[in-house]
Amino acid sequence: MTEQLLPQNPRSTRYRNYVVAICTAAYLLSFVDRQALALMIEPVKRDLSLTDTQFSLLSGLAFSLLYAVMGLPIAALADRRSRPVIISVGIALWSLATALSGLSKGFAHMFLARIGVGVGEAALTPSAYSMFSDMFPKDKLGRALGVYSLGSILGGSAAFFIGGYVIGLVKDVDALSLPLVGDVHAWQLTFFVIGLPGLLLAALFFLTVRDPERRGLARDASGAVRKVAMREVFTFLRGHARTVFHHHAGFALSAVVLLGLMAWAPAFYLRTFGMTPTQVGYALGVVVLVANGSGVLFGGRLVDRFTHRGHPDGAMRAGVVGAVGMAVPVILFPHVRPVWLSLALLAVTMFFSSFAMPASSAAVQLLSPNQIRAQVSALFLLVLSLSAVGVGTTLVALVTDELLGSEARIGTSLSLVYGISAVLSIGLLWLGRAPFRRSMARQERASAQEPRDAVADGTAG
Template sequence: MTEQLTPENPRSTRYRTYVVTICTAAYVLSFVDRQALSLMIEPIKRDLSLTDTQFSLLSGLAFSILYGVMGLPVATLADRRSRPVIISVGIALWSLATTLSGLSRSFAQMFLARVGVGVGEAALTPAAYSMFSDLFPKERLGRALGIYALGSFLGGSAAFFIGGYVIGLVKDVRTVALPLVGDVHAWQVTFFVLGLPGLLLALLFLLTVRDPARHGLARDASGAVRRVAMREALAFLRGHAKTFSFHVVGFSLYGMVLLGLMSWAPAFYLRTFGMNPTQVGYALGAVVLVANGAGVLFGGWLVDRLTHRGHPDGSMRAGLVGAVGMVVPVVLFPHVRPVGLSLALLAVTMFFGSFAMPASTAAMQVLSPNQVRAQVSALFLLVLSLSAVGGGTTLVALVTDEVLGSEARIGTSLSLVYGIAGVLSIGLLWLGCAPFRDSMARQERLAAREPLGAVPDGAVG
């Protein structure tokens, strides 16, 4: 039976906190499984005989292609079926795929395993966003999303710390003999360590989280809840095409910088400063934990603050502030010395770059009607995955391999690709504020006319 959560019920606050906490824990685990690959770039390239471009396909396209595509049908289910069940199945799937990454002995096998990680993780975020929107009022949604987004950086930091520790532990060992598996490379052990705990979290999630009551549902003349198909979600997007064009493209370029640096920063510090994987893991683990963690929480607070002060486009404005703060240090950090100064500028980049996560999500959730929220989120994640995660990481590799012709010049690639992306995101987010305000006003008028729930209307405006 669905638990009714209201402010008058003292258990509701504790339960909401628990749901955010366990969803954040799942997000942490997903980023641990996703991010560990980047720290092990050199041994994986050596043992599987890969180029930078091939490695970028493993860390970007392999994960993002089905992460984005599978997000669409999964989000449709999340708008109709039990969201905790969907999330539990997803956690189990990506944990098994991470473990299989440790069995890979070729580029093709690793590519398929990383595809599996993407398929599993596609279940988490759209369903979690949808649940949060039913659990929290819009003036508190930014903080909840900020805490959830913090999970990505706690996970990224943990991946760097754990990966650095495990690599340091087995640095003098080329192969390890495991029962039932046989001899494996030392880096493969890391995937076994990271993948298996997720199965326990999947079971805990399934047993302890209940699907919250959905609010603002569209109903037919008889009062029954009306199911909304993907075509109606697309119609809603078309009705606000200008708003979502600026939002999706602007935040995708913004995300390209943040997510690309998470993938390529380890290679940059390994090659440019001669650091070993353990040193890089600990250094980047600290940067991600402090800078990204503070940035995503401050970004969520800023969204709520601007919204509370009467700015309907508060989420877009918060994203714009972050993009402006990010663009100069992302150009400079690969070219300064010593390493401490470079890491400090990277930390500034990561702090402002993290504003994108709560800002982009809050903008989608407050504008979209209840029954299309997960689907709209999935469509955004599809574009973000293919452009920022897939395209952004591969573009840096192509510039390094094909234009500059030397993997030692990766810093120049990072400055060039992500500097341009940052400038473009500033322009698009600034231009998107006015259309977003107009869309919010139209949706509020529609909701006032439809007290049982605003039905997506592609013909509006």
């Protein structure tokens, strides 16, 4: 039965494109489940009696904490075990956790459900990155990662559209009665609608995706594939410390802008312009779909173009272009009028901030040896998640609540926090180009000697 469901030859272009497509669909669904909460900020705050800071913990820290921590052991499994199985289990887990968010009666209940979403989603990206690196040559990897990154954009856009539609549909209904569940608010129903379909995708993934053959595996003296311990991951990272620092810090700050705006832009437009949740959902859905969608595709192609032209630091260069492009509009968009001009500047910000998604991923995959690739990706996602999703979103809430003392001044918080983040990202990524080139040269030399040296190479650089 499984063989009949597989799309032809697993080595064919058609099959590789199918794997990218279904991974992108899973990524899309993960962002729908992750992002829908942002649009429902006001009814959730009202019904659960939350402050901005508490809400930021639900949308940021609750998700990112276990997403980051669980990424490491799950990635270690992905470097050794079946990656499609790991992804299938993750999809099922986060889908159930999203649906359970709709049963929340207080802050603690919602916090635990959001942790479950984070744990499930931690299984997807490191495993998908690792599979892509075994399926595509270097000069086509950026495009594949760009298409995959598009899933997050489509998911974020879909979350706004679906959330806006459902909220608009039941805006005049105080409560709905569901079988087995009882009375629920409109925002709770939204979680059921977006969460449960993921179970079908989990089953499809399990039945139709094979684990690709791993390339460039390190071997021992007898020729057998050598098991790589976690300490070798840290040895590799220490050996490329300058590269890792500039890459992780620079791209994390770009992600602070991108993911922070995904979380707080709805609240800004609701409070500043008096828009309804439905209006905000549709407006931001269009912005994310067009601006972020074109941004990740353009960013992925830019990485491939730089690499094809002989620039080993092509991923870092693309990151610099994106950071420069978003620096000015992210400061201006909260302070201009009318609303269409603000949305236009937000779209420019989102376009350039999206370059970081395929660029950062390509850099990790190109540099990391095969047997530690998923674990290195997970460590990067740990930094990214805690800084961008955890600290970045909460910092805006703290500035709004504690420094400015008014929810109405959220626009000033956005300009301050994300403007500084963009400028720092430019500097770190620019300075990281030379260390990245040296690291790539060392890895090429190690790979040319013996595959086993590529993992253990930890010489200073």
